[in-house]
Amino acid sequence: MKTQKSYLLFLVCSLALMSCSKNDDNPVANNITLHFNNTFKNTTIVLGDASSSTATVNTSAEGQVHHFSELKYVISNIRLIKADGSEIPYNINDLDQGATVVDHSKPQTLDYVLSNIPVGEYGQLKFGLGVRPELNTLDEVRFPDFYAAAGANDTQMHWEWGTGYRFTKIEGFYDTDHKEMSVHTGSTVEGTNGEPDTYTQGVDAYRDITLTLPSHAIVGEHAPRITINADFDKLLSGKTNTIILGTGNAKPSTHTAANMVLFVDNLGGNGSSDLSGMFSVGSVEN
Amino acid sequence: MERVLLFLSGLLLLLSCNREKVIEPIPYDNPEIPLNIPDGFPSLNAFVGENKPTKYGVELGEKLFHEKKLSGNNTISCASCHKQSSAFADNNVQAIGIYGRVGLRNTPPLQNLAFMKFFNWDGNILQLEKQPLVPIITHEEMNSSILEVIGKIRDDYEYKDLFKKAFGDENVTADGIYQSIAQYEYTLISANSKYDRIRRNEGDTFTESEARGYQVFQQKCMSCHSTELFTDQRFRNVGFPVNPSTEEAGRARVTGIPADLMSFRVPSLRNAEYTAPYGSFGQFPTLKSVLDYFDNGVLDADNLDPILKDNGNRIPLTEQEKEDIISFIKTLSDSTFVGK
Numbered sequence A: 001m002k003t004q005k006s007y008l009l010f011l012v013c014s015l016a017l018m019s020c021s022k023n024d025d026n027p028v029a030n031n032i033t034l035h036f037n038n039t040f041k042n043t044t045i046v047l048g049d050a051s052s053s054t055a056t057v058n059t060s061a062e063g064q065v066h067h068f069s070e071l072k073y074v075i076s077n078i079r080l081i082k083a084d085g086s087e088i089p090y091n092i093n094d095l096d097q098g099a100t101v102v103d104h105s106k107p108q109t110l111d112y113v114l115s116n117i118p119v120g121e122y123g124q125l126k127f128g129l130g131v132r133p134e135l136n137t138l139d140e141v142r143f144p145d146f147y148a149a150a151g152a153n154d155t156q157m158h159w160e161w162g163t164g165y166r167f168t169k170i171e172g173f174y175d176t177d178h179k180e181m182s183v184h185t186g187s188t189v190e191g192t193n194g195e196p197d198t199y200t201q202g203v204d205a206y207r208d209i210t211l212t213l214p215s216h217a218i219v220g221e222h223a224p225r226i227t228i229n230a231d232f233d234k235l236l237s238g239k240t241n242t243i244i245l246g247t248g249n250a251k252p253s254t255h256t257a258a259n260m261v262l263f264v265d266n267l268g269g270n271g272s273s274d275l276s277g278m279f280s281v282g283s284v285e286n
Numbered sequence B: 001m002e003r004v005l006l007f008l009s010g011l012l013l014l015l016s017c018n019r020e021k022v023i024e025p026i027p028y029d030n031p032e033i034p035l036n037i038p039d040g041f042p043s044l045n046a047f048v049g050e051n052k053p054t055k056y057g058v059e060l061g062e063k064l065f066h067e068k069k070l071s072g073n074n075t076i077s078c079a080s081c082h083k084q085s086s087a088f089a090d091n092n093v094q095a096i097g098i099y100g101r102v103g104l105r106n107t108p109p110l111q112n113l114a115f116m117k118f119f120n121w122d123g124n125i126l127q128l129e130k131q132p133l134v135p136i137i138t139h140e141e142m143n144s145s146i147l148e149v150i151g152k153i154r155d156d157y158e159y160k161d162l163f164k165k166a167f168g169d170e171n172v173t174a175d176g177i178y179q180s181i182a183q184y185e186y187t188l189i190s191a192n193s194k195y196d197r198i199r200r201n202e203g204d205t206f207t208e209s210e211a212r213g214y215q216v217f218q219q220k221c222m223s224c225h226s227t228e229l230f231t232d233q234r235f236r237n238v239g240f241p242v243n244p245s246t247e248e249a250g251r252a253r254v255t256g257i258p259a260d261l262m263s264f265r266v267p268s269l270r271n272a273e274y275t276a277p278y279g280s281f282g283q284f285p286t287l288k289s290v291l292d293y294f295d296n297g298v299l300d301a302d303n304l305d306p307i308l309k310d311n312g313n314r315i316p317l318t319e320q321e322k323e324d325i326i327s328f329i330k331t332l333s334d335s336t337f338v339g340k
Helices: A002-024 A144-151 A260-268 B002-023 B046-050 B055-065 B133-137 B146-153 B157-167 B174-186 B194-199 B208-220 B287-296 B319-330
Strands: A029-040 A065-082 A087-090 A100-103 A111-118 A120-129 A168-174 A179-185 A207-219 A225-231 A279-285
Touching: A029 A065, A029 A207, A065 A111, A087 A111, A100 A144, A179 A260, A207 A225, A207 A260, A207 A279, B055 B157, B055 B174, B133 B146, B146 B174, B157 B174, B208 B319, B287 B319
Parallel strands: A029 A225
Antiparallel strands: A029 A111, A065 A087, A065 A100, A065 A120, A065 A168, A120 A207, A168 A179, A225 A279
């Protein structure tokens, strides 16, 4: 009995020691901060109402001036790829722990901290703009935190009629007479598009983004910070579509699946030839 | 020592088995409610088979359907908009929900849903169990959330009792709410109108006007308002005045396909007498005004239904024909269904 006790004591002590030393000079894990820098080309966006004199004004490829009063989007399904190619998924099936709403009007939402990332060197980052169809059901019972954050009165990222989340919500003004523009995107898909056995109807607005880091993010003693630029110039002047608001099908207000894909492909890529859309990596600070 | 332990644990195992048997709840007698499928109706939506109505499931669903606690401020139930006396529609132009907020569309009747393949004007819902969440969370309808609803009713004795009887567990769950409401809705079958009784040779006969109306209806309306449900369940643009809201795109709201713009599911005309006003956002106050509109000519569109396009964008009707068609439509009224 006595020997057992002292054995236990020894164990506890050594465990305590081990955990201490872990934190100090030999961590097994650390954080990575994703910093979202929302820009028009190289200028970080300043929001403003119709007649704002401080808002950042952008000019599209087709010469349309525009600025935003509201800018929000959902990031989920984050995966980190080590230099050796192995993939570390970050709570990809748990919206409460692994998804966030980036809201340009709330600076604290521009930094998303990924915690407990295994030490190592990371060369690539993947994430989704929006929510994968199988998780996109407004299931408050399963993900109460994300449901609440996305549905808050000043966030409004629920697409009630589609029982899914809004993936992007952009409000703003265009042309010199400041006509209103409003682009909401989200999925209406039932089943999986491209799989005839399951697919019945709708549009999948989720886009998977792949970004290669200019230099490795090294998780170890330090917690790296990766700046992701989201260039909203691409909304109208994208790699896939050049859009003139107010002509043809490009209605300045898109609140349904109709015409939405034009904008979705510009922001999140078309899923085939373009896997980054408006996103690029600005810097990696280790 | 080991043997004793083994023996003991074996005994325990046995005991626990026994005990389970003793306390196993006697299952409530919760018989399935057979759906009487009216002669000539299309087959059931396949999802009905996965959630067959039962005695207590339907009872629970009916109670929830009339429960105002489903709304944020306890003022609106499903039945506030879906009134039995209006064939489970209402008589507002566009739906009016919590705090008098006006919705995007006109409230459709709830009838014969077990036979429908698509729900809502644009068919965005394919499974009835997935529908109740929409009004519960919609800002203009009930403005609540499913956890808020569960929180309000989970300690209520009657709900616990009904959940126990319907699903074998007194815990109020989201799925139980969705399933029981759908079960109740599956039982809302309307097939006892004068038209039905005539079809079944039960002694009734059409008046002369009704008979003439039926003739014209078969020629000019039946290509879309077909089957015993009086809808072919296809999505068509018939050039009705367009809802100015940017939220509206008709079927294209769901599919994103330009050819579906402002197309709507052909509505059933059963019980239409009780469901005025008409059209996806209540554009028409009366049946007569719908027919006048078809007769005068509808809005043109690239995707206007070919049946109208090939007829100069209209359905020509004489005044006599309109009167007769309306008499016929009234033979589709099921007074027992609306409780009159």
